[in-house]
Amino acid sequence: MWRILLFSFFLMGSMSAAHAQDTSWQSCRGMVGQAGPVVSDCRPIAGSIDPQGQEIWVRSIVHSPTDAHVRVLYVAGVASSEAWLNGQRLGANGRPGATAQDEMPGRYQAIFPIRETVWRPGENELVLRLSSFHGGLRFARPMSAVAVLPYPYPPRIAPLAITFLAAGTLLAAAFGFGVIHAMRRTGTSLILAAMAGVATLQAIVESLRTLFDYSYPLHGWRMSAIWVLAAIFAVLLVRYVSSRFLPGAGRLMTLASLGLVPATVLLPGFDVKTIWALILGVALAVVPAAAGVWRRLPGARPSLAYLVLFLALALGLPEWFTDLSYFLLAAALVLPLLMVEVVRLSRDDRGREAALTRAASRPDRLTVASARGVELVPIAEILAVVGADDYVELRLVGGRGLLHAARLDGLASQLPANFLRIHRSVIANLSRVQRLEREGDRWWLHLNEGVPLPVSRSRLPALREALEDVPVAAAA
Template identity: 30%
Template sequence: MQYCDYQRLRAVFCTLLLLVSANSIARDWTHINYQQIRVCPGGEVIPNFEDDACTTQSFFSADPQGRAIWIEASLHLSERWQEGAEPLAFYLFAKASSKVYLNGRLLGTNGRVSLDGEHELAGRMDTRFYVPPGLIRTGENRVVIHLSSHQSILRLSSPLHLAALGKYQNSTDYFGIEPHMQLSVLCILLLGGLYLLMLRLSPLRAKIPSGLIWLIGIAVVQLAAEQLRGWFSYPYPLHDVRLVLILVCAMTFGFGLLVYLLRLCQFDTKVKLSVLAPVIGLTSMLVFFSPGFDLKTTLAVSIPALAGVGVACWYYYRHRTGKALLFAATLGVFVMAAMLSLQSFHSLLFYVMVTLLLGVLLGMHIRQLGELQIQTMADQQAIAKLQVKLSQLNKTGTQQYLTLTFGSAAERIDVGQILWCRAAGDYVELHLDGGKERLYSGTLKSLIDKLPGTFMQVHRSYLVDLDKVRRIALNKDKTESGYAFLYLSDGNRVPVSRRLLGQVRGTIE
């Protein structure tokens, strides 16, 4: 198991964090006057906005959910909009079907606006309307919007998100670099999940926590749902489905993270339940009563993470382990970032922090696996040494013989006389004390099974009795094969492969 290059990982994550701030690129848009618009009940024709049934309010408080409404707003444009030669569009991001007029001219429809849900055709969540040349004027422009939203699953506190004039482009371009950054984070999470799945298929399967794989999987699903709006302009009823999916994933991730920490700290069932029950209850209550899905999503993760800080600190107080301190510090930074940006934390910053958090957990497990593999190799060498010692005792206690056949003839030789063996095609050369040589009819592998445990394969073609080894030396002559040589009691030397050198040296020493 090779350790991760932590310097490179740190550089990648720092780059992601820098690009989060780069997302505040100035976009060339002019918005309507959001603070003061006129709202009238819906009808088939444009109403008189001075009527007593109409009210003055902010754009974001206007609510077409379950009804149809008319909106009148002012759009103030400078002279540069008249001078530009590029095509223009009016953008409307709202959970509603819509029809837009600019300076008395219909720009287009998005779905079909209706007074009832039976006749309404759901429009796109984020849409644009082409603005013909010469329609806009310097100064005040009158925007009238007809809206209805009868097919909503949820009732949002603010279903209207944006109304602005800009250059004609895809409506998803408004989100700028953020969807691309989210995609980068998504790829990092997917690679981490695939890496863990590969480890689960390895001999170290039992040491890979399935909880960490589930946490990465939940984060991937949540991020995929989050960035959907940045890539596709979907029908507005799907916006509610997307929000519910994000919230469910956030709550599942938060509770799953706390369960993972409790299991990692090896608390008993009673302690786990005494921590989980109040945290789940408090989080569910805060999520239910909090306004807006942005705040709900942030609280769904940050409250269990805050409880996780307490769990890690308690474990550190009891056991004084660096692992618990690292957990507490990482979760503390996560919670602090969430508290300092409650309304915006759910976007790119949230997923960067989640990736960093999961990266820390993954790095700790990789380190543990590395330590485990080192210990396993040490145990294997100790077992090999013990087997050699047992074989030596068996050799001294009883004399062993190897029968060699030559056609109809046979010869028995004392195994103790064999110094080393070399494969030669369908035969194996046996080199004995006194410079004698014999041939064994068979492969090196079949010969190993007939010899005591003091014999060890040190090269693809060589087998040596470790009792006859006097010293080991590295091969300084690169023209000769073998990474190192074993010097035997008869003065001969046998090559050792690089792959087997550590095991040979550990067994001899």
């Protein structure tokens, strides 16, 4: 297993060289003879080696090494394999076969040592027998690398160390946001905890190929998990940014992400699916972040700048972004948000304490924690209260709107009796009612100003009963 780990680090930087050797392979008819493999009718392979659903024989000419380093054959892909060099068997990974019953699945990554006595001066014939009947999913490039490499090679542990560092940071952030949610029950904290947790899981799954010598049939499950986790992160990102900077359109943006991001499953190749799931999520999140900048909401400008950077790296360096920078950027995104959330909650606590002290002698006012601070709003000027995730929107007379850091359920108990919940996300001031009107199969409550408010069927009887007891409503 340690040899797989060693060469995995090397291949992170030398995969282009391995891919270059893939182009020299030929597809042949073959069989195992007494003196080794017998191949005939060899033809150049246009594209990558693909043993999925079949048994194939492939042949390549490799040159003998010009230095004293020992060489190994590295094979990585969803296939069982058996290899020969100059007719000498190098070894087998599983057992290739002509049918699924004949095949014994091998590992995703295999290393075949090459003895010095096997080499001939000049050109050497390398023959592989491959089969893949247990992969489950079909891959656009089933063999990620087939290459003759020097052994040993100094390990490059930096990428794995960075991934582990990012995973630890994300795990700490997930724990921190989970604690905040347990204390405050805020939806954004729960979303951020989920984002950090999902990114942590993806970092772990990404590292499995390097850390564990798993059987090739599991590779499809691993790649599927990577795409699923990336898609979940993208949807959660859209949900968080929308609830933070454009709460009125949060549900619409989330539905858009749920429609677009899962559609990336139709794209070819898991790397393409994963990168486009992230790109679509970030692109959708840019919209509410830009709206927050236009509305001059705190935190909107740095969030937009970070999302644009996220998007630029994803489009400009997609492979690097998918393999490594995604974790760094995700960690760098959620960790500052954790610190900002802690500071904001502390500031809100101090502001609320001061405001509650001032409001104790003003029962006709509602203490509102908004983006501009804490202010006392006359309850008589509130037309309606509309829920928006962790916030509520107070619709006031004169067309003014004010976001209040409170939950709709908790606010309902603070308002006087003339305020009634008419929808799961709406509380209306009945003293401002003009009329109750039906349009098709939906009911709408019209106030003496502002847009009509939706009325749910389950709350319609209570509203009608309450309107009978409100003289202002009857007069209107």
